[in-house]
Amino acid sequence: MYILDSLTNIISKQQLDELRYFLQNSEWNYKVPGGFVTNFPQRKVNTYGDGRYINNSCNLKGSYWSSTFWTAKQTQNDVTLETKTEAIPNELCQIIPTLRNYLKKLFPDNSMTKYTFNIAVCNNYTEPTMNIAGHTDDDYWYPKEVENRPMFASLTFYLDGTPVHDSFYSRFQLYIDGKWKDVKLDDNSVLFMSSDIPHRVLKHKKKDIPYFKPRINITLRSTYSIKSNPLLHNICVANHTRYYRAPYALVSHPSIDKCKLDDLLQNYNTFCDNNNYSHLVLKQTTEHNNVKKKELIETYKSYIEEYDFDEVYQYKSNMVIETLYNVVCFVKQKFDKKTKSNNQVNACLI
Numbered sequence: 001m002y003i004l005d006s007l008t009n010i011i012s013k014q015q016l017d018e019l020r021y022f023l024q025n026s027e028w029n030y031k032v033p034g035g036f037v038t039n040f041p042q043r044k045v046n047t048y049g050d051g052r053y054i055n056n057s058c059n060l061k062g063s064y065w066s067s068t069f070w071t072a073k074q075t076q077n078d079v080t081l082e083t084k085t086e087a088i089p090n091e092l093c094q095i096i097p098t099l100r101n102y103l104k105k106l107f108p109d110n111s112m113t114k115y116t117f118n119i120a121v122c123n124n125y126t127e128p129t130m131n132i133a134g135h136t137d138d139d140y141w142y143p144k145e146v147e148n149r150p151m152f153a154s155l156t157f158y159l160d161g162t163p164v165h166d167s168f169y170s171r172f173q174l175y176i177d178g179k180w181k182d183v184k185l186d187d188n189s190v191l192f193m194s195s196d197i198p199h200r201v202l203k204h205k206k207k208d209i210p211y212f213k214p215r216i217n218i219t220l221r222s223t224y225s226i227k228s229n230p231l232l233h234n235i236c237v238a239n240h241t242r243y244y245r246a247p248y249a250l251v252s253h254p255s256i257d258k259c260k261l262d263d264l265l266q267n268y269n270t271f272c273d274n275n276n277y278s279h280l281v282l283k284q285t286t287e288h289n290n291v292k293k294k295e296l297i298e299t300y301k302s303y304i305e306e307y308d309f310d311e312v313y314q315y316k317s318n319m320v321i322e323t324l325y326n327v328v329c330f331v332k333q334k335f336d337k338k339t340k341s342n343n344q345v346n347a348c349l350i
C-alpha cells in the first residue's frame with residue numbers, strides 16, 4: 001500500500017518553512033563505514049531519534065538512550081561500536097502528530113501508537129551518481145502498524161529548486177507486480193508506504209546529469225514502545241545511529257587482537273577526519289565477554305516473564321553485551337518500584 005500527497009495539504013506553511021530552514025542548515029555524514037567497514041552509503045546521511053515519543057502536543061516524552069551499541073563489523077562480533085543519539089528536532093516534532101492523524105483517518109483499523117514516527121532517517125542526494133540500492137525496511141525491530149505491515153512516511157525536499165522536467169526528478173522506484181515502477185516524488189511530497197515494498201533510487205542517467213537537482217529525503221519510522229518491548233525499542237534506535245551517525249567509541253575485551261582493533265580504528269578514524277569528528281575513544285573491559293552476554297540474556301528473559309514484555313524470538317549477534325546491559329539497567333530503574341530514576345538511560349559496562 002502506498003499513498004502520495006503534498007505536505008502543503010497537510011501541515012501549515014509556517015511548519016513547512018521551518019522544516020525546510022532546518023534542513024538547509026542541518027549536518028550530513030558522508031561515507032559512514034557500513035557493515036563491512038570498508039563499504040558506505042552512496043549518499044550523505046544522518047538520523048535523529050533517541051527513542052522518545054512525540055506526544056499530541058508535539059513534545060518529546062518518555063525515556064531515551066543517550067548512546068547505543070552495535071557490532072563494529074558484521075564479520076567480527078567481538079568489538080562493539082558505541083554511537084551517540086540525537087533527539088528528533090523540534091521542526092519535525094511539530095508535524096509528526098499531524099502526519100499520524102492523517103494516516104489514522106485513512107486507516108482507522110491500525111495499531112499505531114505514540115511511538116509512531118519517532119525515528120527520522122535522512123538522505124541527501126547532492127550528486128547525480130548518488131543512489132540507494134533496492135531494499136525493504138521491514139526488519140524485525142519495526143512494529144507492524146497498518147494492515148499488519150510496517151509503515152514509513154517519506155518526505156521529499158528540493159531545496160535548490162525543482163528539476164525542469166518530470167524525467168529529471170530523482171529516480172525513485174517501487175517494485176510492484178514483478179516490475180520496477182517509477183514514482184515521481186515532488187518537492188514537499190509525503191509518501192506513506194508499507195515499508196516491506198522493495199524500493200530504490202537509481203543514479204541519474206548520463207544524458208540527464210546536467211539537469212540533476214539535489215534532493216533531501218526523510219523517512220519517518222517507528223519503534224516499539226519502550227514499556228512493552230525495551231530490547232527491540234533500543235535495537236531499532238541503535239541500528240539507525242550505527243549506520244547513519246558518527247561513531248564514538250570501540251568497546252572490547254583487553255585480550256582482543258591488536259591488529260583487528262587497529263584495522264577497525266583506521267577505517268572509523270578516516271571517516272572522522274573527513275567529517276570533522278574527534279577520533280574514536282577506546283574502551284576495554286573484562287566484562288565484555290560471552291558468559292556475561294548469556295547471563296544478561298537470561299536476565300532479560302526473566303523480565304519478559306515478570307513484566308509481561310513482548311517475546312523476543314532470537315537474540316542475534318547484533319544485540320551486543322552493552323545493549324543488553326543498558327536495557328537490563330533500564331528495566332531495573334523503571335520497573336523496580338524501589339529504584340527511582342530520571343528518563344535518561346546512560347548505563348555503561350565501564
Ligand SMILES: O=C(O)CCC(=O)C(=O)O
Pocket residue numbers: 121123132137154172199200201217219
Ligand atoms: O530517497 C528515498 O526516497 C529512499 C530512501 C530509502 O529508501 C531509505 O532511507 O531506506
